[in-house]
Amino acid sequence: KDSTGIHVITCQAAIAWTANAPLSIEKIEVDPPKPGEVRIKIISSGICGTDKHILEGKDKVPLPAILGHEGAGIVESIGEGVTSVKPGNFLIIPQYSCLHPKGNFFIPPTGLMLDGTSRFTCRGRKIYHLYGTSTFTEYTVVHEIAVGKIDDGAPMDRVCIISCGVPTGFGAVFNTARVTPGSTCVVFGLGGIGSAVVMACKASGASRIIGVDINEEKFPWARDLGVTDCLNPQKLEKPVQEVVVEMTGNGVDFAFEAIGLIDTMVSQLEAQFGGWVLPVNMRYTLTS
Template sequence: MDSSSTPQVITCKAAVAWGAGEALVMEEVEVSPPQSLEIRIKVVSTSLCRSDLSAWQSHAIFPRIFGHEASGIVESVGLGVTEFKEGDHVLTVFIGECMSCRPCKSGKSNVCQVLGLERKGLMHSDQTTRFSVKGKPVYHYCAVSSFSEYTVVHSGCAVKVSPHVPLEKICLLSCGVAAGLGAAWNVADVSKGSTVVIFGLGTVGLSVAQGAKLRGASRIIGVDNNPKKCENAKAFGVTEVVDPNSYIEPIAQVIKSITDGGADFSFECVGDTDMITTALQSCCDGWGLTVTLGVPKVKPEMSAHYGLFLTGRTLKGTLFGGWKPKSDLPSLVEKYMNKEIHIDDYITHNLPFDEINKAFNLMKEGKCLRCVIHMPR
């Protein structure tokens, strides 16, 4: 494409969700040109995250194109974009970094006021959609919508990477793996010799385990009732696994019993507000810290006895592990390339784009960690 030409509408294949829990349908979609401060990306690889599954199963906005863990190549840029050019390799991110709002400049938060969580299925810049099928608008998801051969994102929701980085691997850093590592490092600041308990041994929980192991935690206890997940947990740093179904007493009491009063750090990676209370109860008095990473599908409100906090426990929430995407993701990519962190082992399945419904079924059945979906070249 001539860099001086004006980008035109692209027609391509996308997996469109028309209703809650309905199989995705391969549709011919029209993808509008990028507007001011936007870029259009040819998606190379994208992985399925549990939040995609949860939103698909709920009564969310439809029709919609899901997907947010992705890597690709810039196809065209909109007016005002100076950071990217055609041909650049990029990671997409579901929260952006405008670099100029109060949180972005504070150094205290990664929740950008301008490019924070997208909740309405529309572009940040003008509250419209860039997708349509036969003239009918199709909505975005998490500011990315990577289950499409081409997508449009705000330039603040993409991170440039070296062309030597394997795009089919690092797409996992767009969400799950980065979120888990950041929760252990940035949010909890796990200390050497500490005891850690992790509720939920999916990709996020096992990434917390990797982060805790690299920080020198002495015990990393994984809690999950899926035997398939428990089998491989030790390969990611988990030192022991607890199945709640094997005990009569509440699992929080079990954890307190085997840790002499509770863990130093507990992480809720399930997306269950009752589990947040259990995680709080499982960490110790005085300095016990609980970090919640999961996004609940139902019952968003939580309750906990005030005494848990009166005795010194702390509860913290985190989005994307506290990472500022543009500022921090390049260093994570570098750590991967230097073999300081592991990503490949989280990929349990690789599927072509036209088998995307199989990926959803594998995750529904608890048979995968991350399934990477490869787009046609």
């Protein structure tokens, strides 16, 4: 119990002890929220490509940690001074605070809360947070600035993707690239981010949206979202960027890379002949 009578919660979480190893389901203790913090019962969490990069050791964050950074949940308790939410409120947990129209605040990647401590322990060891979020757990603690109150009737099993995937894709299209009506676009990668990019290109009035992926199971879904042409680079006789340039005459107006590979970033650049270039996965530079 802390000074305001809030208890430590014991629950389960998926711990990343090291990179290149499976997540381990463990019993953890979650401390009460400190001033300005919110403790949340997680209802759903997306799995982002960035979680995968961390587990593969490609993105370095302090470990052991509780990964996951696109979650939806219900406020369990609040720390002193929290005014924007109260217990029982439904939330999404974006990793950004976007109050300023020109910028956002990204929680520093120290793996700790802003006071320099962690709210998680497992088997007596301190467990790090991820980007001030950590959603692969039954309960988490985040800063008040990293929560977004949503309607009680929101579909809690799906709304979590509005915390990361959807704003990353829509932000890239609307805020950074500013796709124009009638334009041609190519989207490399038709996963979570790529799907959001496709939806935003369509909403911007793009007349042709070429989707590129090596997993053809993504194609019917991508077509439903707005992709007009699907390409599997593994089935082409020449580099995909050459095919895109041929299909479009002189390249596309806007190219998006939503995979996270150097090779496909180069293809994305080359698919575009004098237009906007936008690597979706340049984290910290994109708005959401």
